Amino acid sequence: QLRAQNQVLKKGVVDEQANSASLKEQLKMKDQSLRKLQQEMDSLTFRNQQLAKRVELLQDELALSEARGKKNKKSVEPSSQLSQEQKSVFNEDLQKKIEENERLHILFFEADEQHKRLEAELRSRLEVLEMDAAQHQAVVDSLTKKYTETIEKLQNDKAKLEIKSQTLEREAKDCRLRTEECQQQLKNLQAALGSRLEESLCIINEKVPFNDTRSSRYNALNVPLHNRRNQLKLRDLAGQAMAFIQELVTALLNFHTYTEQKVQIFPIDSATDTISPLNQKFSQYLHENASYVRPLEEGMLHLFESITEDTVTVLETTVKLKAFSEHLASYLGFLRKILPYQLKSLEEECESSLCTAALRARNMELHRDMKRLTAVFEKLHTYVSLLALPSTRPEGLLRTNYNFVFTNIATSLHGFHDILKDISKHYSQKAALEQEVPTATQKLITTNDCILSSVAALTNGAGKMASFFSNNLDHFTTSLSYGPKGGAEFISPLSAECMLQYKKKAAAYIKSLKKPCSDSVPYEEALANRRVLLSSTESREGLAQQVQQSLEKIAKLEQEKEHWMLEAQLAKIKLEKENQKLKNSLSGHLTETIQEHSVLPNIAEQKKETTEKSLREPIKSTSLVRNLILRVPIRVTNCSAPDVESREDLIKTHYMARIAELTSHLQLADSKSVHFHAECRALAKRLSLAEKSKESLTEELKLSSQNITRLQASKLFCNDELMTTKRSYEDQLSMMSDHLCSMNETLTKQREEIDTLKMTSK
Secondary structure (H helix, E strand, O other), X not given: OHHHHHHHHHHHHHXXXXXXXXXXXXXXXXXXXXXXXXXXXXXXXXXHHHHHXXXXXXXXXXXXXXXXXXXXXXXXXXXXXXXXXXXXXXXHHXXXXXXXXXXXXXXXXXXHHHHHHHHHHHHHHHXXXXXXXXXXXXXXXXXXXXXXXXXXXXXXXXXXXXXHHHHHHHHHHHHHHHHHHHHHHHHHHHHHHHXXXXXXXXXXXXXXXXXXXXXXXXXOOOOOOOOHHHHXXXXXXXXXXXXXXXXHHHHHHHHHHHHHHHHHHOOOOOOOOOOOHHHHHHHHHHHOOHXXXXXXXHHHHHHHHHOOOOOOOOOOXXXXXXXXXXXXXXXXXXXXXXXXXXXXXHHHHHHOOOOOHXXXXXXXXXXXXXXXXXXXXXXXXXXXXXXXXXXXXXXXXXXXXXXXXXHHHHHHHHHHHHHHHHHHXXXXXXXXXXXXXXXXXXXXXXXXHHHHHHHHHHHHHHHHHHHXXXXXXXXXXXXXXXXXOOOXXXXXXXXXXXXXXXXXXXXXXXXXXXXXXXXXOOXXXXXXXXXXXXXXXXXXXXXXXXXXXXXXXXXXXHHHHHHHHHHHHHHHHHHHHHHXXXXXXXXXXXXXXXXXXXXXXXXXXXXXXXXXXXXXXXXXXXXXXXXXXXXXHHHHOOOOHHHHHHHHHHHHHHHHHHHHHHHHHHHHHHHHHXXXXXXXXXXXXXXXXXXXXXXHHXXXXXXXXXXXXXXHHHHHHHHHXXXXXXXXXXXXXXXXXXXXXXXXXXXXXXXXXXXXXXXHHO
8 A cells, every 4th residue: 555655646746846847947938038028128118218308308399499489480480490390300209209108008018917917827826836735745744654653563563573483483393392292102102002902903813702792692691881970870869769759658648648538527527427428439449548659669669779889770670660660550540440539529529519619610620630640640650661661571662762751751740740739729729718618617627738738748749859850861861771882782681680690790709809919119119229120230131040050050960960879879789799709808897898888878868968959059079079989999908997987087078178168169259250240241231221321312412403403494594584574674664765855855846946936926
């Protein structure tokens, strides 16, 4: 818009410049013509003055000549002729001067008129130009103000954009970091889920012989997921429903009992007169109400007791609902049985002489209300019996119809509440009218009050029950229709019963497996010991290698044991042969040699013990003892018994000490080598860990350097963009300032021209 306005202003300025140039030229031409006219006028006025003086002189001369002519007419006849000629010449010259003066006056008048007209035109033109200049000045002022405002706005926008670019850079950096973290987490999750999927598929393929969820018959035996919260909620709801049923049962008992009393005392009191057979039969049936109403409370109590925390409560498993439905059916039969008698009793009451028209109308309203009450109980029994079908015949009610049945029960309960409100209203009106009867007794009034209180209790209980069922309708629909995983429903009540048995067995088995957990290492201590465990000399791998070496040593010792056992057997055989050879010559020393050679089995047993304790004691080499023992029989043959014993003891002690010293040195060297090997392995492990950490740090350093270069590049790019925008803004500002300067110059020029025009006009 500014550029378009700028172009328009440029065109206007150019047009004004062209107009001002043309006006300048016209003004110059007019000025020149005016100067010429002024010069001519000046010359004419000067000539006119000269001629006027000349005329005055001539007139003076003429007057003088006329005066002289009168005196000297006669004497100056020849001179008169001369003056006549001069007069004619003067007259002609005067006539010419007069004509010229007249012509000059006309020219002067025309020039004066033209000058006035030109001055008026120039004044009007000047006023127009002043108005245009004022308008242009106003436009220029408005444009300068507008341009300054736009410049300030652009500068503010520039500052805001710089701040926004900085915030966007920070947000972009945070977003990059978050995206990198999310990508890494996504990769880790994908890898973990892939490994778990492969593992689960392998387990399924290897361990699962068949998929029982494919068959509805087998799937019905699977135990569904236990929802303890759902069970507790259902038990709570069942408890609330039982409380409402108890209130309804109490109110129904009172209503039927007080109705029986009412039949006994109105319209005919049984204490004073006999009532009609119809009312007798009606009161007899009403007297049996407890046997039909009490089972409703008992059935609801059994249903509540069947819903526990450990069971799976669905319509297929709530077998007690069937009993409650049967009790409701028996109560419905009771209502159907007493309904005709109740209606006939009301009609008989209407026919009595004590019944007024208003009372008859109330009785007919109660007549209709009792029919509606029985119809509502029939609906409730129908829907409750439908809910009891899944526990006996699952095909009788599909799960898709559960919501429909529960909704209809809620609407029936609301209808039951509405009917009871009508009964309470009509009965209160009936009781008020009966009190006005002259034969009304206090007993009748009290009975009516009791009936009204029982009806009010019935109304309150029915309202609570209807609101309770409506509020929990969704929970009933969802919680009473879940089943095994992967299946839509239970096949039969038998399968549901089997599922509950399996659930009890599984719960008992899991309970038997539960054992108190041992105290674990605290988390902080485990974190503190992690580095020690990673680089400890007693790490798992080092201990495994030590165990392997110990097992190899045990195997070698076992081989040596077997070898020495064989050598001991050979030594025994050689000893027996030597004993047989030297039996005759060395009979006295035979027993001693036998005792000395009997040391061999003891040495074998000692070797066995050393092999069993090889993991804790150093390895003992017995090669010198073997040589000593093998050489003993040869030396025994040439020496006496005491010398042999002393020599053997000395040799044995010497070599045993030497063997102990060597084994201690060997054990020390072995332990040092194991220690040094473990330390070397720990150092190697630490070195590998350090190299891994170094590699990870180098990778992080590379990533950080890449991020730094990327951020620097983005920073340079943003700086370039900011510089380009800054330059564009500066160019626009310079152009606008140049334009304003040019407009100011043109305005100053126009002002100068106007001033010059004013001066010239003046």
